[in-house]
Amino acid sequence: MANHDTGAHKSHGGSFKSYLIGFLLSIVLTIIPLVVVLNDMMSRNATLIVILAMAVLQFLVQLFFFMHIRDEEKPRYNLMTLILAVVILLTIVAGSIWIMTYNMTAG
Amino acid sequence: MLDNLKEFASEFFVTGDPLILGAQVSIALTMIAIVIVLTYFKKWRWLWTEWLTTVDHKKIGIMYIIASLLMLFRGGVDALLMRTQLAMPELNFLEAEHYNQIFTTHGVIMILFMAMPLMFGLFNIIVPLQIGARDVAYPFLNSMSFWLFFWGAMLFNMSFVIGGSPDAGWLAYPPLSELSHSPGVGQNFYIWGIQISGIGSLATGINFIVTILKMRAPGMRLMKMPMFSWSVLSSCISIIFAFPILTVTLFLLFLDRFLGAHFFTLDGGGNPMMYINLIWMWGHPEVYIVVLPAFGIFSEVVAAFSRKKLFGYASMVFAMIAISVAAFFTWAHHFFTMGSGANVNAFFAVTTMIIAIPTGVKVFNWLFTMFRGKIQFTTPMMWAIAFIPCFVVGGMTGVLLSVAPADFQFHNSYFLIAHFHQVLIGGVVFGYFAGLYYWWPKMFGFKLNEHLGKWAFWFWNIGFYVCFMPQYLLGLMGMTRRINVYDFDMGWQPLNVVSTIGAFLMGIAFLFQVWQIAHSIKFHKKDTTGDSWGVGRTLEWSIPSPAPVYNFATIPVADERDWWWEEKERREQGIQPKAIPLEPIHMPKNSAIPFIKSLCWFTAGFGFVFNWLWIAIPGLIGVAICMLVRSFQYDTDYYIQVDEIKRTEAALRGAN
Numbered sequence: 001m002a003n004h005d006t007g008a009h010k011s012h013g014g015s016f017k018s019y020l021i022g023f024l025l026s027i028v029l030t031i032i033p034l035v036v037v038l039n040d041m042m043s044r045n046a047t048l049i050v051i052l053a054m055a056v057l058q059f060l061v062q063l064f065f066f067m068h069i070r071d072e073e074k075p076r077y078n079l080m081t082l083i084l085a086v087v088i089l090l091t092i093v094a095g096s097i098w099i100m101t102y103n104m105t106a107g
Numbered sequence: 108m109l110d111n112l113k114e115f116a117s118e119f120f121v122t123g124d125p126l127i128l129g130a131q132v133s134i135a136l137t138m139i140a141i142v143i144v145l146t147y148f149k150k151w152r153w154l155w156t157e158w159l160t161t162v163d164h165k166k167i168g169i170m171y172i173i174a175s176l177l178m179l180f181r182g183g184v185d186a187l188l189m190r191t192q193l194a195m196p197e198l199n200f201l202e203a204e205h206y207n208q209i210f211t212t213h214g215v216i217m218i219l220f221m222a223m224p225l226m227f228g229l230f231n232i233i234v235p236l237q238i239g240a241r242d243v244a245y246p247f248l249n250s251m252s253f254w255l256f257f258w259g260a261m262l263f264n265m266s267f268v269i270g271g272s273p274d275a276g277w278l279a280y281p282p283l284s285e286l287s288h289s290p291g292v293g294q295n296f297y298i299w300g301i302q303i304s305g306i307g308s309l310a311t312g313i314n315f316i317v318t319i320l321k322m323r324a325p326g327m328r329l330m331k332m333p334m335f336s337w338s339v340l341s342s343c344i345s346i347i348f349a350f351p352i353l354t355v356t357l358f359l360l361f362l363d364r365f366l367g368a369h370f371f372t373l374d375g376g377g378n379p380m381m382y383i384n385l386i387w388m389w390g391h392p393e394v395y396i397v398v399l400p401a402f403g404i405f406s407e408v409v410a411a412f413s414r415k416k417l418f419g420y421a422s423m424v425f426a427m428i429a430i431s432v433a434a435f436f437t438w439a440h441h442f443f444t445m446g447s448g449a450n451v452n453a454f455f456a457v458t459t460m461i462i463a464i465p466t467g468v469k470v471f472n473w474l475f476t477m478f479r480g481k482i483q484f485t486t487p488m489m490w491a492i493a494f495i496p497c498f499v500v501g502g503m504t505g506v507l508l509s510v511a512p513a514d515f516q517f518h519n520s521y522f523l524i525a526h527f528h529q530v531l532i533g534g535v536v537f538g539y540f541a542g543l544y545y546w547w548p549k550m551f552g553f554k555l556n557e558h559l560g561k562w563a564f565w566f567w568n569i570g571f572y573v574c575f576m577p578q579y580l581l582g583l584m585g586m587t588r589r590i591n592v593y594d595f596d597m598g599w600q601p602l603n604v605v606s607t608i609g610a611f612l613m614g615i616a617f618l619f620q621v622w623q624i625a626h627s628i629k630f631h632k633k634d635t636t637g638d639s640w641g642v643g644r645t646l647e648w649s650i651p652s653p654a655p656v657y658n659f660a661t662i663p664v665a666d667e668r669d670w671w672w673e674e675k676e677r678r679e680q681g682i683q684p685k686a687i688p689l690e691p692i693h694m695p696k697n698s699a700i701p702f703i704k705s706l707c708w709f710t711a712g713f714g715f716v717f718n719w720l721w722i723a724i725p726g727l728i729g730v731a732i733c734m735l736v737r738s739f740q741y742d743t744d745y746y747i748q749v750d751e752i753k754r755t756e757a758a759l760r761g762a763n
Contacts, residue, residue, distance in 0.1 A: 077320055081347075088348050088435050096384055099439055099447045103380045 022065025214277025338403025401538025574609025
């Protein structure tokens with residue numbers, strides 16, 4: 001039963017400065033791939049790599065500056081869940097690529 | 108006008124099959140009967156306030172169990188129809204198309220609408236009681252989960268009288284499930300029925316993880332927690348990672364069918380094999396999701412009726428968590444024959460064999476728990492004992508299947524059918540029955556009749572082996588799954604007849620269980636102790652049965668494994684528990700939103716099934732309105748005052 005009246009969320013200790021840095025970083029990380037794609041600055045593969053790299057960095061920025069993954073009290077269930085999620089995510093992606101290597105249709 | 112209407116109706120309703128016509132008539136009659144009974148006894152208000160809008164985890168659990176038993180009936184009838192068709196060669200009892208629909212709905216219903224809700228029902232009723240909580244972490248979300256499941260299941264079940272059932276197998280492999288090969292609405296029913304109930308399952312997974320991590324009684328550290336709660340935690344971990352994969356996969360299939368995308372089509376760059384790869388990433392963890400709680404139930408039942416502590420607690424915990432994580436690394440063994448190459452097959456064969464190790468650890472733990480225990484052969488214990496040999500044999504045929512080169516022979520044969528029915532019936536169904544019998548007195552305050560229960564037990568068990576052992580042989584003789592006719596000269600008839608007899612024995616067993624429940628409702632002896640088996644070890648047995656709405660008047664400090672067992676021993680020695688003063692109890696208020704919102708989802712799903720946006724869009728708007736209304740509700744909780752708790756407790760304990 002969540003405590004609606006007292007506010008179940010304690011202050012996460014995010015300062016104005018950290019929110020501002022996070023906000024700016026996330027905007028920059030969004031603009032970079034946009035610029036690269038709109039101006040055809042790189043080859044197809046390089047563009048894909050840039051987009052993926054920016055996406056991963058964006059994910060980290062969100063986690064650290066907005067989700068406060070560092071501030072969690074012990075036991076760090078959120079962190080544990082996140083690590084397991086990343087492991088499973090990598091399994092899904094890498095596993096699919098591996099399994100589908102010899103299963104590509106001509107189309 | 109009338110002709111138009113006739114034409115519409117003949118397309119809208121499934122026509123031309125006497126079996127389905129019978130079902131349509133009986134559904135209509137049942138619905139009329141329900142309305143008449145509710146109106147005659149003036150029960151509409153009671154139904155609405157006590158059940159449809161409840162957020163009480165115990166009532167939600169009971170609704171889950173009722174729904175799942177109805178689904179067991181539906182799925183069981185499907186099974187009997189199939190077995191009847193296969194009893195004789197070249198029989199024309201079911202048309203090929205109808206047969207396809209029946210094996211598809213049998214699979215979907217048994218896994219998603221029977222096993223899952225039965226499991227969630229037991230989660231709901233037992234977990235909060237077992238860890239000393241007053242409800243789950245998010246009671247409103249819990250009610251939402253149930254109603255999403257319920258309306259999703261209704262949407263799926265409707266398909267056989269309206270529009271036509273899906274017929275592309277229980278996992279709906281493309282290209283068969285694509286618009287090109289299944290232009291009808293059946294596949295749409297499949298997608299939307301599963302999507303809607305799938306959101307509910309995901310929410311339940313989140314709910315129980317938070318409940319278990321955050322709401323345990325003071326002193327109950329994780330390693331002091333009862334084993335069933337551990338199994339629920341491990342199962343929910345798998346749920347939260349597996350169900351999003353299902354949702355995304357089915358959504359992509361929906362895009363293919365609805366918007367003409369090409370994710371899994373044969374043309375336009377699509378790849379149907381990717382669907383098979385993705386769906387098994389959910390499908391494999393799913394089987395562990397349903398079997399892990401069954402392992403938890405066996406751990407509770409075996410310890411209780413052997414009157415011993417569970418052997419190897421820590422190894423059991425380790426095994427469960429190991430299974431729930433390792434479950435994500437074995438999915439390709441479902442399609443060894445797809446042609447992914449030797450390396451892929453070797454890797455997934457090994458991971459599959461590895462997963463047998465923690466399972467073996469658990470089997471030995473149960474055996475050592477029983478070793479030199481004072482075993483009582485009650486119905487829950489009988490199911491637990493019957494489970495062990497059945498599951499071990501099923502598991503070993505699984506290891507046979509995991510050998511990739513051998514799998515090329517077994518794949519898609521009745522050998523496989525026999526294997527997974529043996530682990531799913533022998534593991535999951537036996538487990539949930541054990542749990543249902545064991546905790547029935549906790550839910551309703553009386554035990555089920557043991558005599559009839561034993562009849563049901565023997566019919567189920569004998570029926571099971573008579574039905575499925577011949578199927579192993581049929582598989583080795585070359586009989587493949589999903590065929591509806593076979594020739595005289597195949598030599599499959601004798602074993603098929605035996606198998607059909609076994610299926611009907613299990614059907615009789617189910618009737619015994621229905622009789623058992625009806626008989627026990629009429630002639631039961633009320634349990635007054637709360638610990639009705641007398642061997643309870645964990646917290647749920649320390650409170651009256653059925654539990655009051657707030658579960659625990661005061662929450663005990665449960666700092667030992669098997670706290671209630673230790674507490675009983677202390678009380679026998681004359682050490683009385685320290686009285687904890689009563690305090691007002693904070694409880695969630697009932698809400699109609701989960702019911703209404705899920706009904707809106709059902710409406711939207713129904714609209715998408717027929718591609719009628721004039722129904723789908725209002726349905727989605729309804730969903731959005733429900734969300735908005737809920738966001739502005741602040742008055743969602745209340746307190747039960749001390750004198751009311753005293754009155755309730757006096758009434759419940761006074762019966763002692």
